Amino acid sequence: MADQPDIILSVRQIEKIYNGRQVLDKVSFDVARGEIFVILGGSGCGKSTMLRIMAGGVKPTRGQVFFNNRDMSAVKGDELEKIRRCFGMSFQSAALLDFLNVEENVCLPIKEHTKLDPRIISIMAQTKLNLVGLGGFEKFMPSELSGGMRKRAGLARALAMDPQIVFYDEPTAGLDPVVCAVVDRLIVDLTRKLAITSIVVTHNMESVFRIADRVAMLYQGRLLQVGTAQEIKDSDNPIVQQFIRGDIEGPIQVS
Ligand SMILES: Nc1ncnc2c1ncn2[C@@H]1O[C@H](COP(=O)(O)OP(=O)(O)OP(=O)(O)O)[C@@H](O)[C@H]1O
Ligand SMILES: [Mg+2]
Numbered sequence: 079m080a081d082q083p084d085i086i087l088s089v090r091q092i093e094k095i096y097n098g099r100q101v102l103d104k105v106s107f108d109v110a111r112g113e114i115f116v117i118l119g120g121s122g123c124g125k126s127t128m129l130r131i132m133a134g135g136v137k138p139t140r141g142q143v144f145f146n147n148r149d150m151s152a153v154k155g156d157e158l159e160k161i162r163r164c165f166g167m168s169f170q171s172a173a174l175l176d177f178l179n180v181e182e183n184v185c186l187p188i189k190e191h192t193k194l195d196p197r198i199i200s201i202m203a204q205t206k207l208n209l210v211g212l213g214g215f216e217k218f219m220p221s222e223l224s225g226g227m228r229k230r231a232g233l234a235r236a237l238a239m240d241p242q243i244v245f246y247d248e249p250t251a252g253l254d255p256v257v258c259a260v261v262d263r264l265i266v267d268l269t270r271k272l273a274i275t276s277i278v279v280t281h282n283m284e285s286v287f288r289i290a291d292r293v294a295m296l297y298q299g300r301l302l303q304v305g306t307a308q309e310i311k312d313s314d315n316p317i318v319q320q321f322i323r324g325d326i327e328g329p330i331q332v333s
Contacts, residue, residue: 085147086111086243086275087132092141094127094299101127103299104141109243114269114276114289118310119296120321120330125279126247128296132277133245134162145243163191166236166244173232174220180207180231181216187238206234209272210264226257233264237272244268246278250285262288283322287311295321297330 087109094102102124109115117125130136132143134150143150145161153161174183184203188194194202207213210230220228229249236244249265250258262285269276280286286293287307294304297317303310313319320328 083108083110084112085109086145087277088142088144088147089128089132090142090144092128092131092138092143094124094131094136095139101299102131102138102296105296105299105301106141107294107301107304109275109277110292111275112269112273113291114266114278116286116290116293116307117277117279117296118281118286118293118321119302120281123296124299125281125296129245129247129277129279133165133167133243134158135167163239164242166239166241168229168232168236168244168246168249174228174235176220178220179216180212180218180220180223180234183220183231184235184238187235191239203234203238206237207231209237209268210234224257226253226261229253229261230264233261233268237268240272241274243275243277246276246280248280248282249278250280250282255284258282258285259288265289283324297321 085108090106092102092105093100105128117128119125127136131138150158150161181200181203184206185199188199188202204216207216210233212227212230212234215227223231246265250261253261265276265278266289278289290307292304292306293310295302295310295318303313303315303318310318311322316329320330
């Protein structure tokens, strides 16, 4: 069928149990190639766990993740590493190594995964730093950067290996509203310009409606709703509505 979406990542009946506690419960959804897919939900509902399972860094207790129709649980060792090279990770804390400068941080994954000449690696890193607007800051140490710049450097590192999918865990946490909007714009621009797929975990509602093509909302480890940003906005689910509005009163149980 011509208008069938091209699915890059498929999550099927994912369950995760930590120390006898069910953190994710039969979560299933598809991510289309080229879209910005947001995973939304309250603190501790399992968003980061879901992201790590999708990126192949954490094994689910049950269920499967298919990348380009390939079951990731069926591959191991080098094969899994090869698949994971198609993924870029942008962590909540930016996770830059403090003893390396910005360029060396971005070079790190390229050095790890290729045998390219250091001069080529340096050019590749500089290209990515230019893409995120950090051209000229190559020799800066992470401690010399602002929070927003650190996030952008982390993003450049996530893009280093020309990934098909970039996973972001709370890319705008701790940023002021303007810098937050800048990072959001960058995520949208990079996704479209590089024709990559972005999967973003956040609980910042403004960000969600700025960047999301589609949204999956998790609640207590279960998938509550998945749909376009507009469908989520118009949801008649009272939990979704309470979360979007940030109301104190409503069905959400806060412990
Ligand atoms: N490695 C682990 N070992 C044991 N329990 C874990 C582990 N990782 C996560 N959990 C538990 O799983 C639950 C979900 O955690 P997760 O980090 O996925 O939530 P989250 O939605 O990302 O929360 P936040 O919004 O606060 O980042 C939490 O109760 C957490 O304690
Ligand atoms: Mg988290």
